[in-house]
Amino acid sequence: MESETWQEKAQSFISKLEHAKYGLLFNSGVSAICGILASLPAQSTILVGEDFYSGTRYMMNKHFGERFTYLPIAAGEGHVEKIREVLNSSQNISMVFLESPTNPLLHVYDIKRIAEVCKEHKVLFAVDNTFCTPIFQNPLLLGTNVVVHSATKFLSGHSDVCGGYLGTNDEDLYTKFHSSRERAGNHLEDMPSHLLYEGLQTLKLRVHKQHQTSLQIATYLSSHPKISKVLSVSHSPLHASQSTGFTGMLSFYLNTDDFDKLSVLARDCRLFKFGTSLGGVDSLLDHYGGTMRIFYSKQEQVERGYTDNFFRMSVGCEEAKDLIGDLEQALEKI
CATH class of the missing domain: 3.90.1150.10 (Aspartate Aminotransferase, domain 1)
Structure with missing residues (x-):
């Protein structure tokens, strides 16, 4: 029987914590997000948070700026209804992508209610769960299609790994993300996967x-x-x-x-x-x-x-x- 690789072990560990049927490790958190973006139709619109990680913002604008239009949605009172209004008024929204809590202002979005709205409109909903970790929050259980992590941060926990993770319960999405990762060569190598797996134990x-x-x-x-x-x-x-x-x-x-x-x-x-x-x-x-x-x-x-x-x-x-x-x-x- 062929033994698991360190990448497979780490993927499986995080997926169990996130209640994800399918999981993929990437060589950075931004690479993981690129894996999602590469699977979306060109010239569509993505709803994003008003506050989120500057590295993600830079990548979206610099490398995917001509491919997508980004519409920021502020957290706070009425944000779920605002998202509903936007989805009702446009047929070109391909994804809602949010952090909750956000980096660095720690704004909070109503993940469950937004997931319900996205499901009604058949729009992909992805949440970056880096700040909470799966120990404290599970976006997939709240209804999202995708959960994202920068494994560089809390998951590894020792500032010695650069990695990213995508989790989903949708086989079609998993196939698209896997294909995107393999085409770009953005998988996580064996040594950082090993270090990540060790960090996950604590x-x-x-x-x-x-x-x-x-x-x-x-x-x-x-x-x-x-x-x-x-x-x-x-x-x-x-x-x-x-x-x-x-x-x-x-x-x-x-x-x-x-x-x-x-x-x-x-x-x-x-x-x-x-x-x-x-x-x-x-x-x-x-x-x-x-x-x-x-x-x-x-x-x-x-x-x-x-x-x-x-x-x-x-x-x-x-x-x-x-x-x-x-x-x-x-x-x-x-």
Whole structure:
């Protein structure tokens, strides 16, 4: 009997967690999303979130900009009815693609109700579940056609793998995605598949620890005089209705516009590493607003919520008291 490859083992592991009959590993999360886009009809329209990962946004606009039209849908009150209105008014929508919670503003979409609307209109619905992981949220059980992950993040958990995952219960979709992956050569090689599989063994332990620690840090930041606003899904009734928890993602706004002070906060931390990735055992602090200066004008930053004083935090597996102490000493210097 032929033994499973590491890729097959890792695919099967994630698929069981996501309740997916079919799963595919790619060499990055963006490659996995490309696998979906390549299967859609050209010149169609895709509904996307107003806030989502900048790498996905860049890929869609740069490499698929002439193939598709993108229509952003904001989260918040009435977003399900807005999607229904758009689908009612257009026959050219091929897919609704959303993150929930979103990166980096942590907006939440009503996955179950949107899935019902998409089913009524026979429109593909895909959700990027990277932030919640299958430990806390299962989009396929809520009615989506496809679930997407950047396996680079929480699934691997050690910042040593670049990978992506697609899961579905539709055999026809699986066949299309598999064909797209093989034509592009975007499968995940054996060594990163092995590392991913090893990381998956501790996924549940890691994300529960990150969940609890992020709650304590959110409470601390919310009462700090130098923090003007904390973004977290911990108080979202909608998130609680479709998820059993959340991983260690927080965002916040510092109470100053002094860019010199803003730019040194992350570097003044000792436990928090200054970096743009997320989901690993090491806590990371990203000066997201500073990075977005490269991509957006000042006005666009304000409109999107990515102002200079905006930071994104990925909580790792260190002790909460140590991380809070690290933030305290760094904030004292501002």
